[in-house]
Amino acid sequence: MAPGRRRLGTLLTPQRDAGEEIVRVLEVLDGVPSPYGHESAAAVRLASWCTARWPWIDWTVQRYGAGGANLQAGGPAGVLLYSHLDTSLGGDPSEDRPITGRADPPPPLKVTSTHVEGFGLGVARAPAAAALSGFVSAASRGVPARLLLAGSGTHRSTLHGPGGTPRSTGLDHYLATEPRPPAAVVAKGGPPTILWEEPGALYLRLRVRGRHGAVLARESAVPHGGVIAHAGPVIDAVERWRATYVAAGTAPGTQVGPAAGIGSLTAGRPDKPDLFPALLEAGIYAVTVPGAAPQDIAAALRTGVEAACGTGPLADCKVEVDIDEIDPAAATPADAPIVREARAAWRAEFGGDPPPITGWTGSTDGVVLRARGIDTVRLGPASRPSPDDPRCDVLDLASLKAYARLYGRLLTRE
Template sequence: MRQRLLDVLHLLDALPAPRGGERTAAHRLRAWCAERWPHVEWQVLEHGSTGGSLVADRGAGPLLYSHLDTSLDEQGAATRLVTGDDTPVGPLTVDGDTVTGFGLGVARGPAAAALVAFAEAGAGRLLLAGSGTHRRTSGITGLEAYTDAYPLPPSAIVAKCGPPTLLWHEPGAFYLTVRVSGRSGAAMVAESATPPGGVVAQAGVVLDELARWRTAFLAADPKAGQTGRACGIGAISGGWPDKPDLLPAQLRVDLYVVVGDQAEPKTLAAELTDRLRARCAASDLRDCEIDVVAEPVASAAATPADAPVVTAARAAWLDEFGTRPPPITGWTGSTDGVVLRARGVDTVRLGPRARPDTDEPRRDALSLTELAAFARMYRALLTELG
């Protein structure tokens, strides 16, 4: 099992698969799998302009799902904006039981385990989906393309890194976009802008109120089921870096919000708008317009705790580790499991734990022993539920 996993991991490491640009990687992976396991009919499901997913079907059984894309590319403008570094990350390395490389946590590690498990199980379906990570204005995802083209499975197993337990309840997520608009001006004439000095110079007022709102939002978390709330500022923008002598008319702040309960995004956006307007009215931003827009990604959803796929996953966990999966509350990771549940598919999520590499935070580290354990559990679930 260890060697088979390493073979797949080395292959994936050599195939760039940024979100929405996985098609070439999907075709190369399909060709490799067809040579390695010719008894399986491997297919590529293309979607969007350059997206692609690896699909295979071995008869009755659940869908084993992970995703092919790595969210970011190994280097480039987007990676630099997030990590501050666009130098080459370096190839996959193996040191004893630890494998380290780019994109192992999202999601090459569990995807490799899912691929090996499916090839050996002889039952069920496999989807390694392109465009499997949250992104706004991104078009159709690999999972959406799959559910449009194929019959829905009776149940699904999401192979993703996560907590050391089973998840059958996942939170939803949405984006909030805050815009504070004044009047542009020139840096050499500070009074020409509204507010004087420009709206970006007063960003601290907005960020301070957002921090207060976040504290209240998290404190109101009802801790529904296994899930919880989370919120973070992912982007701040305003002005033109090539010409900073011009004071911009608008400050924009983008937030990612996770909710395990059935909170209404538009209601939260309206509440935040009122808070920001009140705060800005008492500051130099009093003459500015405040606007907050919510953009839903997915709603929180749960599978019944006694559903057959959850019961089977508990049994597989006990067989593999000798203990029952521990309880969990406050989980804030939202995946495509919510998409499957929204379509009426009972879904459970389980996978290894990834951690940032000590020397290079852009690389993830995984235990091969743990990865093999989850591959065996995926294989057992496909066989038992097939």
């Protein structure tokens, strides 16, 4: 689209307050579920709304996989402003219940004069809406920039199920098909500062394998009573490993730190509890620091569990650990142009330097961009859990508007 057409478009399109635009985007997103890998309906609906609202901008839905989709806007040049469409929880109570413990649907978006509250706002609808508003502001001034609201932006392990599931993310698809951007800004909620370093993400699958049996014949299983009856020592061993890992894995002089924990524990079939299962399986997430070696992390976990189980009822069981590294930790140089520009934009918006931070444990697709040699910063509005429903997030509209302005400044590179 020619710059003159852009300027004409801004004259012909009634302008709204940035907070109002952000709320309208959130209302559009709130009406369509966008679980991981199934974002196409949300992408199409948001693209249609944006096209009607800003027809002088090219809004494109880029599909990939069975149901994934990205929403792209702008030209191929300039800084890439990135966020994602999928939510951490999918929004389907039947799918989310093992995590939330609830069978009722999430409540609709709630808007007051000062804040918004709703499902999926923290990850990542609210930052995505602020990014979209900031992009439109920059595009209205003829700034060459690119907006990408990607599918499959939340972490998922490929270790579940037979043989796992091949990973296909919206950002991977974008980077494989579109021109490489000179720099990127990740619009994700987080600490009230600028991150130019991010930790890595590692999934581990711990398996303790015995022999199945029948409840009516307790001694038929190995160990007697089945592996579930002896899960306590396994969990205790994982927790001891976790404490050691976190204490030893600090990264002095960096913005990031380690974390780990059990996120799932499975064994047997709920519809056949008269049988003792042979397999106890724990899904573990580890946040990694620069220089971390996944093989060493897995070996330490396996050794700890083997030692804890070697002299008890689980002595005849086999312990295995599988590795699924999403991405290693990655950093952009602190003096890179995009970092300097982010600092300047922060000072212009907030009146001071971004606060220093250490021990940050949140990993995003910023590590993917950095792995491709793309200098990247991450910043975004902070959310807090709803006091009425922990599945929902609360964000201040003033903060969302501030970050929208900040994103616009960064795209403009003022």
